[in-house]
Amino acid sequence: MHADQVDVAVDVVAALVAEQFPRWRGLPVRPLPSTGTVNALFRLGAEVVLRFPLRPNASPDLRGELRREQEHARMLAARMPVAVPEPLGLGEPGDGYPGSWAAYRFIPGETAERDRIGDLDGFARDLAGVVTALCGIDTGGRVWSGSGRGGPLADQDADVRAALAASDALTDTGALAAVWNRCRHARRDDPADRWIHADLMPGNLLVRDGRLAAVIDLETVCVGDPAVDLMPAWNLLDAGSRETYRRALGVDDATWERGRGWALVQAINALPYYVETNPVMAAIARRTLRAVLE
Template sequence: MHADQVDVTAEVVATLVAAQFPHWRALPIHPLASTGTVNALFRLGTEIVLRFPLRPSTDPAVRAELEREQEHARMLAARLPVAVPEPLGLGGPGEGYPGPWTAYRWIAGEPIHPGRINDLDGFARDLAGVVTALREIDTGGRVWSGSGRGGPLPAQDAGVRTALSVSGALTDTARLAEVWDRCRDVPRHDADGWIHADLMPGNLLVRDGRLAAVIDLETVTVGDPAVDLMPAWNLFDAGSRDTYRRALDVDDATWERGRGWALGQAINALPYYVRTNPVMAAIARRTLRAVLE
């Protein structure tokens, strides 16, 4: 998917585990198919999942990000109504892999697919419960860090316009530009809060038709609460979209900012993944159709 990604093999993973976590060295290792765009995943035994960034680096900032992700996982475990990944370890560079990597406890479930959920309204209420619980966590005075999603929506303008300029053969860019202009300029008056910032279908695990876990916490931060409205367009249909909005008691301005965040994520993803990740491209197309409704 990425020109600079590293392809991690099970043999390399086995070497790293044996050297850094010798108490796990006898456990079998199996690569996991994933439509994710950030990590290669491996199942270690039956209780552990290993996550290897596709773009590893020895930059201390990368390790700090993974440490922060694990800190957030511990914080959220006690505060959210569904499971989140439980940190089990943090590995480092080794033979065949030049960067840090992480170990989490395995969570049973599968990523949501709208066609496999009989009660999207119920799922919308469950997810709204997670977002509400996030918003209720005290930020301790924190504000947006200055990177990633969650800052001023107008700051996304250049990236969105560039993506629109190369997507004319892929989607209705003229109408999307009109929607973007409207959403981008909606004034904001609410305070920053805790957000997941990447509530994509692949990050929502389902078990027995119900939301069981929210995973991939690397984007968790403090920022614009409207970011976590993205599932309204990347996942829900018209009816469950309204259910999600009512469950979160969202005003018009916040709702339109959420539409803008969903549009921005999707229009950037579509041209980037259209040839390399069909699942991500399909989600982007669905999202863009929904924001035009």
């Protein structure tokens, strides 16, 4: 998927575990199928999942990102109405893999798709409960950091225009440009930043017995515009449950339009990038773009 992506071999993973986590030496390692774009996943025994960044490096910055992700997981664990990943350790670069990596307790479940969800309206209300819980956590005066999702939507204009230009043969870019022009100007009456997940994609939501069971992949958790976490209204939910989600969150028209804009930002950037390399991500992008036009 990425020009600088590395292949992570099972024997390399097993050797790194044996060297750095002796208590887990000898546990079976097997790769987990994933359509994710950031990490290679491995099941270690019955209780552990290992996350190896696909684009590793030995810089303190990457280790800092992984450490912050685990700090966020600990912060959220007692505050979320569903499970979040439980950190178990951080690994170091070693032979065969030039970067830091992370270990978490395995959470059983399947990634969210409509045919795996028993009641889309109930799912929408459960997900709204997660977003409400996030927004209710004290930020301690933090504000958006200046990078990643969560800042002014209009700052995404150049990237969206470039992605639209690259997608002429893939989607209705004219109609999407009109929606984007409306969304990027949506006002923000409440300037207070909140805790947000910032990447509520179907692959980051786990379903068990048809219900929302966990929210995973916390590397994007930050403080920013809560409209970002409206993205599932378009990337996963149907028209009816989309309205259920909106009512459960009680958002105004301008916030809803900013959420639509963030869904468009994610999808139009993903579509041309993954259309050849990740069919699942490209299909989600197409679905999202169709929904934002409704």
